[in-house]
Amino acid sequence: MTRLTCALLAALEAAVAALIGLGIAVLPMMLLWSVHFGLTVDLAVFLRAAADVWLLGHGVDLVAQLDPVTADRIGLPGAGEPFPITIAVLGFGLVTILFARRIGRRAAATGHAVTGCLAAMAVAAGIGGTLAILAADPAARPSVWQGFVLPAVVVGLGAVIGAAYELLRAEASARPDASPGTLLARWRDLPEAPLAAALAAVRIGAGSAFGILAVAAVLVTVLIAVDYATIVGLSQALGAGADGGIAIAIAELALLPNVVVWAASWLLGPGFALGAGSSLSPTGTLLGPVPGLPLAGILPAEGAALGIVWLIVPLVLGFAGATVAWPWFLRTPGRTAHAWWMPVAVSAAAGLVAGVVLGLLAWWSGGAVGPGRLAVVGPEPLPVAAMAALTVFLGSIAGAFTARAKPRGGRFADERSAFDEFDRPEPAYRG
Structure with missing residues (x-):
């Protein structure tokens, strides 16, 4: 596949991803416009609202201004003044990342990973900036520069993840033609021991971080099942009707990734807030x-x-990740992998990776959702990152030393014997 064809396909897929995300936002707006308001309100209001929601899902901030009647009805301090909405509706960002990951994998498989990623980011920047300009209104004004930048960043993140996955898969397959681009050639030129240590740290840290999110997702699922009657009662108390109920359900589904991140912050200890002065933690x-x-x-x-x-959740995940990844790391030729300090270094890097992943997610999942006390919603990123880094580091170092001390007759005996054979000095030549 030529570079131009790869760029065009990546641009097309990025446009399709944006259209699907916008379609998800437009659907409940159309229901409200047609059923709840009986087509009496200007359609442009609902289309602008859908664009605002899509932009929020990619981290773009809005400045909102309520009309005097609504502000008096809410009764919050400062409701009549312009206020920012900075929370990211992660469901829309997740949809974009999943599509972008496919773009990155396809581009890397054709050998033009950089070209595909840049083309997709350019299309996302154009769509986001255009929507930010068209959706501008005194009631809700999105940041134009963020509209150009942040959707492109989200697409780039997903594309990089997909390209990196495809690159590692091609390298593991030992097929030079699986990814014939420049990136794979440069990857193979990197020093093997530091690269293996970095990959082990990323596997342990990222695996532990997403394991914590998986446990949090299970916890949220259990809570929804247990408190389902309460949720239904609150929904009925709103009296939103069938159309409003569908719109609320879609909004909650879009916010569900935020809730999972908040639950992960709760598991780690710092918890999260739902308004200034509030706190939810263990x-x-x-x-x-x-x-x-x-x-x-x-x-x-x-x-x-x-x-x-x-x-104990991040501790166990760090321990399990190191126990699984360490024998793989020991396949690296040389004596560096067997040094006493290597488990400490890899575990520290794994803790850093876990802290960065969960800290960024905590920062992205929170923000302001309204005036007054609603300006503080979500977890504090730094405490979440610090607790994730510390617990994963402690669990990882215990798992690494445990795997390092495993007897030769155990599960990884073949790997150890291979390294013993590698480190054994060659016999002197005898003529």
Whole structure:
């Protein structure tokens, strides 16, 4: 495939990804316009709102201004003044990342990873900036420069993840023609021991971070199942009707990734806030008025018993990740992998990776959702990152030393004997 063809395909897929995300945002708006408001309100209002929601999903900030009647009805301090909305609706960003990951994989498989990523980012930047300009309104004004930048960053992140995955897969397959581009050639020129250590750290750290998110997702699922009656009761109390109920359900699905990240922050200890002065963590719950979404029915009324016990989750994940990754790392030729300090270095890097991943997700998942106390919603990124890094580091170092000390007759005996054979000095030549 030529470079131009790869760029055109990546641009087309990026446009399709944006259209699908916009379609998901437009659907509930069309229901509200046609059913709830009976086609009496200007359609442009709902189209602008859909564009705002899509931009929010990619991290673009809005400045909103409520009309006086709505501001008086809400009754929050500062409701009549312009206020920022900075929370990212992660469901839309997740859809874009999944599509972009496919773009990156396809581009890397053709040997033009950089070209494909840049083409997709250019299309995302054009769509995001255009929507930010067209959706500008006194009621909600998105940041234009963020509209050009942040959707492109999200697409680039997904494309880089996909390209890196395809690159590693091609390298593991030992087929030179699987990824014939320049990146694979440069990858193979890197020093083997530092590269193996970095890959081990990324596998342990990223695996532990996403393992924590998986446990948090299971926890959220269990809470939804247990508190389903409360959620239904809150939904009925809103009296939104069938069309409004569908719109609320789609909004909650879009916010579900945010809730999973908040649950992960809760597992790690720092917890999260739902308004200034509120706090939800394993040690206790302090709540005021919360946004009126039925999903709020899963919020715990109090802290968990023995809340610190939840920290065993990242410890176990770090331990398991190091136990699995360490024998793979020992396949690296040379004596560096067997040095006593190597488990400490790899575990420290793994903790850093886990902290960066969860800290960035915590930062991206929170922000302002309204005026007054609603300007503080979500977890604090730095405490979440610090706890993730510390717990994963401790679990990883224990797992690495455990795998390092495994007897030769155990599961990884073949790998150890191979390294013994590698390190054994060659016999002197005898003529």
